[in-house]
Amino acid sequence: MNENRLKDKKLQGKKIMALSGGVGGAKLALGLSKVLPAEQLTIVANTADDFEHLGVHISPDLDTVMYTLAGLNNTELGWGLAGESWAFMAALERLGGETWFRLGDQDMATHIQRSKLLKEGCSLSAVTAELCKGLGIEHSIIPMSDDPVRTFVKTAEGELAFQHYFVREQCRPEVSGFRFEGIEQAQPSPQFLSLLKDPELAAVVICPSNPFVSVEPILALAGVKELLEARAVPVVAVSPIVKGLAIKGPAAKMMAELALPSTALAVAQYYNKTLDGFVIDSQDAQMAQQIAELGVKVEVVNTVMKTLQDRVELADAVLDFVATLTHIPNNVLGEG
């Protein structure tokens, strides 16, 4: 089935790069992994919301994508591992430790092992490959960078480290902007950079993740936007905003606070220069014309992913869309 679908899409043998944040992005990444073989899909995860906590290095977006592709994600909580237990947290609480960031017993193994390997001198890329191997994941999941980038959220209550804003303060403070500490020095990870330059790269899919804190740090890394423009492979984003609401997370709230309309159109405007195609939900069909006027091709489908079937169908639709984008030279998309 995969092979036929890929043939249909003229993408056979070509590579797709997906850019993802956490939960929302991971849903589409999972869908893509179901329709693309391992050698054709690379998922680049945001690491700007990584942080050091309780002495371990936590990479929330990498973990969410890994757990999701491994089929181990906790669907009840919406984050973390399925069948998670909390004995560590309870014991830490007894000791008066910090418990605002919930770390499950199994999840701790990921952080401890990652931190150990990083301390031994492994790059975050190498560590991630090792963890993916342990979790039986065949597709490539890579960090956007092996260098530290840390998002700080400018709020009415002062600047907050991302997880302090996101988890500890539960996104309550009013947002006025963002700062990506280390972004000037950070290099794209070697695999990310090499894929950006790979003649086999056929498209970049921006998953429905938060544009400001999940996708922007990836695009803001040295040379990334330039390479995307120079390559002329289509960049297609899926709107994380549907009917004015974020499917997951604080994107819509942030947009309101940043004095942006919380609409798919505003997301398209935000991505504008980077974007060739934009996938919006059927419920936002009336915006298609306005978005098209930005010079961006628009695809209108169901983007709300409740079931695995939804994820696969959206992945399918996105790849169909990619294959139809007219400015892509045939020699890039192959002969089919």
Added chain:
Amino acid sequence: MNENRLKDKKLQGKKIMALSGGVGGAKLALGLSKVLPAEQLTIVANTADDFEHLGVHISPDLDTVMYTLAGLNNTELGWGLAGESWAFMAALERLGGETWFRLGDQDMATHIQRSKLLKEGCSLSAVTAELCKGLGIEHSIIPMSDDPVRTFVKTAEGELAFQHYFVREQCRPEVSGFRFEGIEQAQPSPQFLSLLKDPELAAVVICPSNPFVSVEPILALAGVKELLEARAVPVVAVSPIVKGLAIKGPAAKMMAELALPSTALAVAQYYNKTLDGFVIDSQDAQMAQQIAELGVKVEVVNTVMKTLQDRVELADAVLDFVATLTHIPNNVLGEG
């Protein structure tokens, strides 16, 4: 009851210092904590078998003493916490991590919190006080030193870090000696040193722990033996060897490999210079005379602690013995 007993012992208001390794020592430490109020008992734990593992600082003997006094020790396993779970270990194994040292989910909280506080610049003494507070322990449990001392075991298979010998290799390699890395630079912890000089100190009790790897590092710290001799407070040890066998751990096996008879007598000879009194088990009563010939007072009682009652009775017997040691000036033991 406590008050009467203390009055009987002429130890009212006086302080007792117990030196302890892990499980065996912790049993007597628990007994002592049941008959002495918090202000009269300080337990100094060996930290020479501490180690860094998976990025966290583990203090096995401190933990064992803490968990035992908190009533949280795992009596089935003989180590670790009661009601422990192992989700972290299972997940770590899935990731290909090191699992030879079993770290329970709750136990990890101790190591993570300790490591975090150490990293923030707290001394091991301060961290231990904080952990004890969290566990609701009233008696003082202190590390022998805030400086790193690390036991290496010289074996037929080369030198092994203590936990590698003890846990990973399960004490199989034949022992030829020990090396306490850092012992020359390490200072006794401030509370340990201050208690050694405290005029209220009435006696030092060496718990039935391994003489070579649990007690010797404590005694080998700069100035400790000298202060004990200068002070002339009685030092009383309880034999960890009963009928040629170690109640717990590799002491008897080590003695055989070191070409020492594995007897209570040999332990007394090993401690000889430090010792004023020695408590041996009724089953070894026939050795009392030979031990006495070393110039050491001998007490013969049941030292095998199976029940809490055994622990309390041995603690009681040890304190009775301390109070009867004749060379102790009245002004040290108080007027009763």
